[in-house]
Every structure is written in structure tokens, then in C-alpha cells.
Amino acid sequence: xxxxxxxxxxxxxxxxxxxxxxxxxxxxxxxxxxxxxxxxxxxxxxxxxxxxxxxxxxxxxxxxxxxxxxxxxxxxxxxxxxxxxxxxxxxxxxxxxxxxxxxxxxxxxxxxxxxxxxxxxxxxxxx
Numbered sequence: 001x002x003x004x005x006x007x008x009x010x011x012x013x014x015x016x017x018x019x020x021x022x023x024x025x026x027x028x029x030x031x032x033x034x035x036x037x038x039x040x041x042x043x044x045x046x047x048x049x050x051x052x053x054x055x056x057x058x059x060x061x062x063x064x065x066x067x068x069x070x071x072x073x074x075x076x077x078x079x080x081x082x083x084x085x086x087x088x089x090x091x092x093x094x095x096x097x098x099x100x101x102x103x104x105x106x107x108x109x110x111x112x113x114x115x116x117x118x119x120x121x122x123x124x125x126x127x
Contacts, residue, residue, distance in 0.1 A: 004035035029059040
């Protein structure tokens with residue numbers, strides 16, 4: 001039996017929130033991922049938008065989140081739209097694709113060759 005835990009500090013290092021959760025898993029990586037998951041849920045619940053994640057696990061060392069516009073993430077965008085229209089599943093279900101669904105194939109090909117999709121800018125004037 002193990003546990004997942006986390007602490008939220010402000011920029012000055014002062015305590016903001018902390019949590020712990022008992023786990024029946026003995027796998028360290030699984031416990032670290034569950035701690036991250038529950039920490040992200042708490043951050044969302046408390047409207048914390050700027051996060052820096054630190055871990056003492058050597059199994060889970062590199063997490064980098066980077067913003068990209070929808071045009072730079074077209075495959076994920078089309079999968080999200082596909083998930084929104086998928087029937088016969090519960091909202092807690094995750095649909096796993098072993099191969100790209102047909103709706104994503106053209107976009108995936110564009111990603112592979114590096115096609116750039118420009119964001120529409122109605123007031124843009126080029127000289």
C-alpha cells in the first residue's frame with residue numbers, strides 16, 4: 001500500500017494547499033502519475049493557472065507543457081470534435097485508437113510533412 005501526495009506553494013514558497021491519497025498500487029511511477037493527476041484536478045478546481053511541477057521521482061522527470069494554437073494541433077482538434085459527437089459512450093470513457101481514425105488521416109499527413117495552417121485574420125492587410 002502506498003500513497004500519492006502533493007503540495008501547492010505560492011511564488012514566495014508559502015503553503016497554499018496540500019493533499020494525500022491512499023493507493024493500493026506499489027508501482028512508484030503509477031503513484032507519481034496519480035499524484036500529478038490529482039494535483040492537476042485540484043489546480044483546476046482552485047483556478048490555479050500558472051503551475052510549476054516538481055517531483056522527487058527519478059522515473060518521472062520531464063514534463064513540458066507548451067501552448068500551441070489549434071492550427072498547430074489539428075489532429076488533436078479533430079479528435080476532440082470526433083469525441084464530442086461519438087455516441088454510445090459515457091463521459092468518463094476514453095476511446096483509444098491503435099491506428100489513426102479516418103477523420104485524422106489527412107491532417108496527420110500534413111503534420112508529417114510540416115504543412116503550416118495559417119490562422120484567419122480578417123483585418124490583416126499585407127503590403
